[in-house]
Amino acid sequence: xxxxxxxxxxxxxxxxxxxxxxxxxxxxxxxxxxxxxxxxxxxxxxxxxxxxxxxxxxxxxxxxxxxxxxxxxxxxxxxxxxxxxxxxxxxxxxxxxxxxxxxxxxxxxxxxxxxxxxxxxxxxxxxxxxxxxxxxxxxxxxxxxxxxxxxxxxxxxxxxxxxxxxxxxxxxxxxxxxxxxxxxxxxxxxxxxxxxxxxxxxxxxxxxxxxxxxxxxxxxxxxxxxxxxxxxxxxxxxxxxxxxxxxxxxxxxxxxxxxxxxxxxxxxxxxxxxxxxxxxxxxxxxxxxxxxxxxxxxxxxxxxxxxxxxxxxx
Numbered sequence: 001x002x003x004x005x006x007x008x009x010x011x012x013x014x015x016x017x018x019x020x021x022x023x024x025x026x027x028x029x030x031x032x033x034x035x036x037x038x039x040x041x042x043x044x045x046x047x048x049x050x051x052x053x054x055x056x057x058x059x060x061x062x063x064x065x066x067x068x069x070x071x072x073x074x075x076x077x078x079x080x081x082x083x084x085x086x087x088x089x090x091x092x093x094x095x096x097x098x099x100x101x102x103x104x105x106x107x108x109x110x111x112x113x114x115x116x117x118x119x120x121x122x123x124x125x126x127x128x129x130x131x132x133x134x135x136x137x138x139x140x141x142x143x144x145x146x147x148x149x150x151x152x153x154x155x156x157x158x159x160x161x162x163x164x165x166x167x168x169x170x171x172x173x174x175x176x177x178x179x180x181x182x183x184x185x186x187x188x189x190x191x192x193x194x195x196x197x198x199x200x201x202x203x204x205x206x207x208x209x210x211x212x213x214x215x216x217x218x219x220x221x222x223x224x225x226x227x228x229x230x231x232x233x234x235x236x237x238x239x240x241x242x243x244x245x246x247x248x249x250x251x252x253x254x255x256x257x258x259x260x261x262x263x264x265x266x267x268x269x270x271x272x273x274x275x276x277x278x279x280x281x282x283x284x285x286x287x288x289x290x291x292x293x294x295x296x297x298x299x300x301x302x303x304x305x306x307x308x309x310x311x312x313x314x
Contacts, residue, residue: 010096010166010169010170011096011174012095012096013093013094013096013174014093014094014096014099014174014175014176014189015092015094015175015176016086016092016093016094016176016178016179016181017175017177018083018087018179019179019273019276019277019280020272021271021272022273026086026087027087027088029087030084030087033080033083033087033280033284034080034084036287036288037076037084037284037288039291039292040072040073040076040284040288040291041077042291043287043288044070044072044073044287044290044291045069045073046295046308047065047291047294047295047301048066048070048073051063051065051066051069052066054304057300057301057304060123060138060143061120061123061127062300062301064116064119064143065294067116067150068113068116068120068249068290069291071109071112071113071116072286072287073287075105075109075110075113075283075286075287076283076284076287076288078106078109078180079102080284082094082179082180083179083180083280099181099186100166100181102180102181103162103165103181103183103186104158104159104161106181106182106283107154107161107183108154108157108158111153111157112150112154113253113286114208114209114212115146115149115150115154115212116150117216117246117249117253118212118215119150120249121215121216121220121246122219123138124220124242124243125219125222125223126138127242128226128239128242129223157204158204160200161183161197161201164196164197164200165187165197168191168192168194169191169192170191172191174189175189176189177276178276178279179279180283182279183197183201187201209254209257209258213254216250220247223243226239241297244297245293245294245297248289248293249290249294252285252289252290252293253286256278256281256282256286257282259278260275260278260279260282
């Protein structure tokens with residue numbers, strides 16, 4: 001097939017089906033989805049406001065937390081408004097290039113979140129294993145470099161996806177069996193040889209999850225070893241307590257990824273909506289739960305939040 005023919009068959013729009021098989025329940029499914037989105041907006045917005053306005057929180061741990069909150073806001077806002085439009089108004093159309101843009105933001109910010117969680121593990125490692133060098137190692141310049149590296153890595157890895165998809169013919173119809181423009185869901189509509197796209201997409205996902213998670217686990221092995229060597233039990237509890245929030249964020253992010261990956265490989269006969277609901281859970285749960293975890297478990301954040309709402313009451 002010539003390049004001109006392939007270009008001529010690019011669809012103007014795609015149609016997002018929502019959750020196939022559960023269309024009759026869309027209005028009810030939208031209730032927890034909308035609630036989770038509002039909680040994500042409120043929680044992450046509050047975190048960013050508190051960290052920005054309180055100069056005593058301008059420390060590495062909280063700066064990484066601000067990066068995480070920003071990523072969660074973008075990640076949830078990339079998909080949830082359109083998803084709710086599908087559920088409430090049956091507004092299923094999405095422009096072809098709008099679909100590619102949504103895909104780019106969705107996958108790149110997921111990779112950025114993984115990178116920031118790894119950076120936060122490094123922060124905890126330095127704080128506990130090399131406390132005397134904490135301020136000299138984790139300088140403002142290094143934090144900026146880590147943030148830039150996270151963005152560059154994500155953009156470099158995800159940018160090829162929309163460009164590759166532009167060069168396919170889409171002869172399998174415009175219906176995307178998903179709530180948003182997930183890479184593999186769009187690839188399934190393309191004609192021609194999509195092996196490279198499939199392999200590239202899977203490889204990027206596996207490399208990011210495996211490498212980042214491996215380094216996170218390695219950091220915590222070293223952290224736990226250092227904590228166990230502390231003299232008093234009180235010191236051990238205090239040191240470990242500083243890691244609880246981050247461990248919760250790691251579990252919130254990686255657990256749905258692992259479960260979804262296992263389900264795709266083990267439960268081949270599972271209904272399509274099972275995989276889609278898992279994918280939605282992966283996008284919704286971390287942005288909603290991360291501010292709650294840090295608000296409850298981090299004393300400085302908790303005190304600022306309580307103070308913020310008490311001032312509003314007065």
